[in-house]
Amino acid sequence: MKPGLRFLIAAKRCEITELDQLARTSALVESVARLIHELQRERGLSNLYLASCGRRWADERSSQIGRSDAAQAGVLACFDDLDTEDGALRLGARLHARIAYALQGLDALVTLRQRIDAQATSPAQASADLARLISALLAVVFEAADSATEPLISRRLVALFNFMQGKEFAGQERATGSAMYAAGEPDIQGQQRLLHLIDSQERCLQTFGEFASPAMWARWLSAPQAEDLVRLERMRRIVSTTPPGQPLCGANSQDWFDACTSRIDTMRRIEEALVAELLGLCRERTACARLELEQLQAATPSAGPDADFFSRPTPTDxxxxxxxxxxxxxxxxxxxxxxxxxxxxxxxxxxxxxxxxxxxxxxxxxxxxxxxxxxxxxxxxxxxxxxxxxxxxxxxxxxxxxxxxxxxxxxxxxxxxxxx
Amino acid sequence: MKPGLRFLIAAKRCEITELDQLARTSALVESVARLIHELQRERGLSNLYLASCGRRWADERSSQIGRSDAAQAGVLACFDDLDTEDGALRLGARLHARIAYALQGLDALVTLRQRIDAQATSPAQASADLARLISALLAVVFEAADSATEPLISRRLVALFNFMQGKEFAGQERATGSAMYAAGEPDIQGQQRLLHLIDSQERCLQTFGEFASPAMWARWLSAPQAEDLVRLERMRRIVSTTPPGQPLCGANSQDWFDACTSRIDTMRRIEEALVAELLGLCRERTACARLELEQLQAATPSAGPDADFFSRPTPTDxxxxxxxxxxxxxxxxxxxxxxxxxxxxxxxxxxxxxxxxxxxxxxxxxxxxxxxxxxxxxxxxxxxxxxxxxxxxxxxxxxxxxxxxxxxxxxxxxxxxxxx
Missing domain, CATH: 1.10.10.10 (Winged helix-like DNA-binding domain superfamily/Winged helix DNA-binding domain)
Structure with a gap:
């Protein structure tokens, strides 16, 4: 075989290795997305539980913790799959470091839950702590997007990351609003925070639109959220315009929680579709690269006149x-x-x-x-x-x-x- | 072992793998630098040979081709070392593609030499063809610098690449001037080209200065080139100010070739020192990373209060x-x-x-x-x-x-x- 052809084949093998790596990373992203979703629900319920001084939501929260734990087991299994001698060499140092940090957060979750059980923390603090854990998990997804070497897969990962980040802002919005509705009155910090979260959500969804496939963008736009959004926007208006300390009228914490949850569940379905699209894309690209590899391996290129090297445009041009x-x-x-x-x-x-x-x-x-x-x-x-x-x-x-x-x-x- | 620690160790292993890869790439760069140097000499001699209509320089050129071939064998051996199943997975697709292109150029070199033997090409064309081959080899070095993941090694690779590129412009200057001195008179294209090459050299050396170690920059500045430079600058002035078509006085092609060669040989010695520094740096960083890995493997970190995760600044902050x-x-x-x-x-x-x-x-x-x-x-x-x-x-x-x-x-x- 001509040495040049050997190197073309080697280059194609590199691409395939990188695609395999992306498929593994995407599977990791899938399990992380599921865990984040469960932790977001847990945060909402923990807030309601704390704000009701432990009088309500205990059962719901307890069964939600079960679901969070199941999702966490899925993530840990995925981490375990990565953490082989083989995996260590393929994935970058930064992704591993992000995972190590996220694992610290998952360790700390146990004691956080105990503090919440004992009502030894405030809704705002519990919410901020869970947000930090989720942010450590999102950083794993960000790193996955950043280390992708195939441009279309990279675009879809960026779209997915932004969607997940937007959904997380929606989750924080639910928690922030829940605390105020459960307390029966808004406070000025909560109101400012709410507006910031709404604004941040919108920016993320805009970036999502830039990098998502047209099909997924259309799917998001046509998702059955109009009715939810009307309810949500009304409650957003009430909670942000009621003077701090005055009673919140026209909606209660249950209404708020349900409206936010309905929106977040819609987002979760889109998220699942995004993940499925991503995994399909990885498979498709890998199949395509393998076919190209076979073609190269079977290729019997003519030598061609050597002088062509000197007369043709260079690859850069x-x-x-x-x-x-x-x-x-x-x-x-x-x-x-x-x-x-x-x-x-x-x-x-x-x-x-x-x-x-x-x-x-x-x-x-x-x-x-x-x-x-x-x-x-x-x-x-x-x-x-x-x-x-x-x-x-x-x-x-x-x-x-x-x-x-x-x-x-x-x-x-x-x-x-x-x-x- | 705590799962977090396992991932820290995995992250460190990634770094070591990347450093091993950089050491291999640096060894490749070393052999490519040697080949480029020999091809530059071959180009100079081929130009003199063609410009003298084959009456002189045949023996010098022939023994130089022997040295080029020996250096080429070294590069091919290095390429062979890379092109294993294992190597294919580590190095990027682009580096392999660059190598495949450079190999095409080396294939084409055989017929180019035959055309020069038969005086079936002009000095300018032969020079341009060899410059293109050298540029394909430099692209391999550029890609090596671009794919480096350790910042200091990356800086040194960028410095080395710019130095090599500067030296190549000096080599093209030698060829361009040789042709005019051998012809006995300057031509307008040659003069314009010469000024461009001098200017390009200086820009490369400036970038070299930005990224080189202070020691190497000082070594370059204090290299024994002052005397050569005076001679060279005088001949540069003569060849660029003599009206096209008028005889070149005060220096002949031998003087020009010797002055340029002396400068290029000085550059070659610096280049060798740069390569040695680079290889030493790779060894040092690898040893350091291995020590850190051992420390991590032996570490028995205390669990620490879990709540620290929530109260400490995040790694990003x-x-x-x-x-x-x-x-x-x-x-x-x-x-x-x-x-x-x-x-x-x-x-x-x-x-x-x-x-x-x-x-x-x-x-x-x-x-x-x-x-x-x-x-x-x-x-x-x-x-x-x-x-x-x-x-x-x-x-x-x-x-x-x-x-x-x-x-x-x-x-x-x-x-x-x-x-x-």
């Missing part, structure tokens, strides 16, 4: 000017020269990299914004919503993009005093 | 505000809690990623500029130097950075007609 051709890279390899095959593959890899670059820059921006927010929270003792608001106001007054403000905040990190 | 601490992440693990270990590692990985981002953005910019240049060359039938000049003029007149102009050029790719 081609990639810049000739993307459309890359669609036809495979399938008609009969009678093609070795150089044709090499150039096809180089072009295709370059096109893939260009697409990945687009997807990753969106993740990178999010990372910068989150970290700048974290910095402001740590150094100025701000709540998350206050930190976000500060940055948005800076962006507006300076007429800059949010990510530029985040970069400026992070650049100041070295001159700020340490928070500890 | 820490990474943004607390980089200095990451220096002390390892070495005093006694009495540390599991959460300490998890947070240390997350922080360290985040700091590594931040550094990598900086290095990669420099590579990314170069990639965009090269591709925009390739596009202009293909669509407007421009020479490389004319394409570069066009972009630089656009940048100056629009007061934008070169990379912004490149982005604008690439964005127009879709509306330009296909070059074929």
């Amino acid at each position: 081609l990639a810049a000017s000739d993307k459309a051709d890359s669609e036809h890279a495979y399938g008609h390899q009969l009678g093609r020269s070795m150089l044709d095959l090499v150039q096809d593959q180089a072009r295709r890899l370059q096109a893939m990299e260009d697409e990945l670059e687009t997807v990753r820059s969106s993740l990178h921006e999010r990372k910068l914004i989150e970290r700048a927010k974290g910095l402001l929270m740590a150094h100025r003792q701000l709540s998350e919503e206050a930190a976000h608001k500060t940055m948005r106001q800076m962006a507006m007054s300076q007429n800059r993009r949010l990510v530029e403000v985040a970069e400026a905040v992070l650049a100041m990190a070295d001159v700020l005093p340490s928070p500890r | 820490l990474a943004a505000s607390d980089k200095a601490d990451s220096e002390h992440a390892y070495g005093h693990q006694l009495g540390r809690s599991m959460l300490d270990l998890v947070q240390d590692q997350a922080r360290r990985l985040q700091a590594m990623e931040d550094e990598l981002e900086t290095v990669r953005s420099s590579l990314h910019e170069r990639k965009l500029i090269e591709r925009a240049k390739g596009l202009l060359m293909a669509h407007r039938q421009l020479s490389e130097e004319a394409a570069h000049k066009t972009m630089r003029q656009m940048a100056m007149s629009q007061n934008r950075r070169l990379v912004e102009v490149a982005e604008a050029v690439l964005a127009m790719a879709d509306v330009l007609p296909s070059p074929r």
